[in-house]
Amino acid sequence: MIYVCIPSRDEAETVGLVLWRTRKAFEQLRREYHVLVANDGSTDHTSETLEGYSDVVPMTVTTHHSSRGYARTAEDLLRQAVELSDRPRRDGAILMHADFSHDPEYLGDFVRRIESGADLVVGEPEIERGWDRRYRWARKSARLFFSRSLQLPGVADPTAGFVGFRLATLRAVFQRPTAVLEGDGWAANAELVGRAATHARRIEVAPFKERHDLKSRTSRVAPWRAIRSAWRARSVVRRAIASEVPAPRGSGSGRRRVKEGV
Secondary structure (H helix, E strand, C coil): CEEEEECCCCCCCHHHHHHHHHHHHHHCCCCCCEEEEEEEECCCCCCHHHHCCCCCCCCCEECCCCCHHHHHHHHHHHHHHHHHHHCCCEEEEEEEECCCCHHHHHHHHHHHHHHCCEEEEEEEEECCCCHHHHHHHHCCCCHHHHHHEEEEEECCCCCCCCCCHHHHHHHHHCCCCCCCCCHHHHHHHHHHHHHHHHHHEEEEEECCCCCCCCCCCCCCCHHHHHHHHHHHHHHHHHHHHHHHCCCCCCCCCCCCEEEEEC
């Protein structure tokens, strides 16, 4: 089973397309899947959009009446996947965005990497000239800060939030019942990658094209504020990773091997 975890806040114009394309991707894969969506305090018609797909997509929707934020919502969805699975060494979870910046056409690549033995699959986009210039600078800065904090050979950009996990790896991250992620936004994505990498025996990098052409809302990223926030969050990410205790050898940890995508 693959659990597709989608946090959504005011993404009514794109979340339906994400769900439909996810269904098409898994029809081609012929793999069992379940979509976990969190409607995080949306004020648009996200609820109605999700309801319209409830009969055609195997899906569980959690609704927050007020926003809990990206990090808390993403963590709750991943924890839900761990709790639902009775085969964590075999099953996987893929975290992706609802604004179609993560095209479901890449899900097959993530699934195949997990099924071939990867414990952690980090989606890495190219930063393209077509992106907003200020956003591009902010993203480059955050990528640099957090890649240096993580120090994972082969992982150049942990900020995208398009990530695949073997559930046994996530279970090790979420051992305690209280919230684990300390950062938010790009920092939360980097922290999640770093924490999972501590327990992953095999890490792979999956290139993908991040899309900004279908977003129906303006970006929530204030570039200069995001750069300052990323700079301050470096220590949070380093501390979070240092707090993780790898599992004993033979139980899914050990020497990490990073395989770059091609």
